[in-house]
Amino acid sequence: MEDFEYRFPRRVKFRLGLSTITGLAEPLDRAYPWVFKATLVEGAWHRVVRLWLPSLPTLLQRCVRILWPRYALPSCVVLKKLRGPFVDDGEIVSKTEEFDNEKAMYRRLQSVQGSAVPVFYGEAQCEGRRTLVLSLLAGQTLRNQTQPRLTIEEFTARIEAPIRALQHHGLIYSDNKLSNIMLVDGRIMLVDLEWVEALEPEELDAYCSKVTIPSFIRRYREYLPSADDGAVA
Template identity: 30%
Template sequence: MEDNDNVNNEVSKTIQYRSRTIQTTARRIFSNRHVYLLSVPQNPISAWLPGFLCPWLKWFLPEWFMPSKVILKERNTQKADEFDNEIETYKRLQSLQGYCIPVMFGEAASCKTSHVHISNRPAPAILLQNVQGVPLHELPVEQLEDPSLLKELESAYTSFTENGIVHGDPELHNFLRDTNGRVFAIDLELSHLPIHVTNEHELETLKDRIQELIAGIKGDGRHRMKAR
C-alpha cells in the first residue's frame, strides 16, 4: 500500500481477485483511508461470447466480468476488526446489495508495492460497487430540503432494521444519493447486531444533521449577501 500518496493522485495496484490478477491504476479517494477508485481492464473475450453463455460465466467467473470502475477498500491494520465486521455485514445484507448498499463483488488481496514495507504479504481488501452519487453533506440545499430524500433515508433504515442490523455510524458522509435519487449507505464498519434492533435514533440523528447543514448553508448565504 502507498501510505503517502495524496487524494486524486494515481497509484499502481496489483490485485488478486479469485483467479484473476489485475494490474492497473487506482485513485485514492480519502487521504486518511485506504479506499481507492480502481480501473479494471475489460476482458476482450467477453465481447465475443455468445449471449447465452455470459450469465453462466458471470456466475462462475465474476472476476472476468467486472465493471470498468470499482471501489477497492484495503484493510487498515489498526482497524482489522472493523474491516472483518464490514465483510460479514455485507454478506448478511446480500439482499440489499445494489439497492441501499453497494454490491460487494468479493474479497481480494492487494499486493504491497511500497519500499517501506518489509513483508510482501498481500493486504486483505474488498471490491465494491462504485455508486455514482454525491455524499449527503455535499448535496445542494434544494436536494437537502426535498422530502423524497428523507423518504429514501427512512426506507434504507427500515431495510436495515428488517434484517436485524444497526448501521452504527449515522454521519452524512457515510451516505450517498445516487443519480436516481436513491440513498446508499457506504460504510458498514461499525454495523452491529443488538438484541433489540432499532435504527430510529440513528435516523433522527441524520435528520438533525441535515437540518443543521441546511441552516448553515442558508446562514452562510445571508452572510455573503450582507457583505456585498
C-alpha cells in the same frame, strides 16, 4: 518520503479469485487513502473474453465469472483496503475486527446490495493487504449534491428506506455520519458498514425509529446552515 498510499493516480494490482487485475487508482476522499476508485486496465485478450462470454451457456458463463471474477466486475470498482495499524492516544489500533465485520455484513445484506448498500464482489489482496472490492456508486455525496439541496422533509423521507432495509435483516446502522451517505438516483444509500451490528428483534424497531433515523435527521438539520462551507459531519 511520502507514503505511497497517498500517491494518486497510481497503478495497483489486486488478486480476486484466480484473477490478477490491474487498475488505475484515483482518490475518493484524500482523508481516507486506503479507500479509492480503481478503473480496470484491460488488454486485448480480456476484451475478447468479455465479448465472447455472453455467447456461452448460462451455467458456463457463471462458472467463468466465479473462477475469474474480473469478468463479473464493472469497468470501475471501489477498493477498500484494511487500514494499517496506527497509533491513537498512545495505543496501537488495529482495524481487522471492523474489516471482518464489514465483510460479514455485506454478505448478510446480499439481497439489498445495489439498492441500500453497494454491491460486494468479494475479498481481494491489494498491495499486501486484505481488500474489499465494492461497486462504485454513481451518485453524489451530501457535500456535492446539486442545488437545490434536499430539504429536511425530503431527507427524512429518503433516509428511512435504507435503515429499514437493514432492520429487515436484523441489523442496525450505528455510524450515523452524513459522510456515510450517498445520493443515488433520488434515493439514499449507505456506505461503510464497519459498525453495522445485529440487535435483538424486539429492540430493532425502537432503535431504528428513536435513535438511528432521528440521529441522521438531526445531523442533516445541523449541517444545512453551513452546507456551503463544504464540511459534512
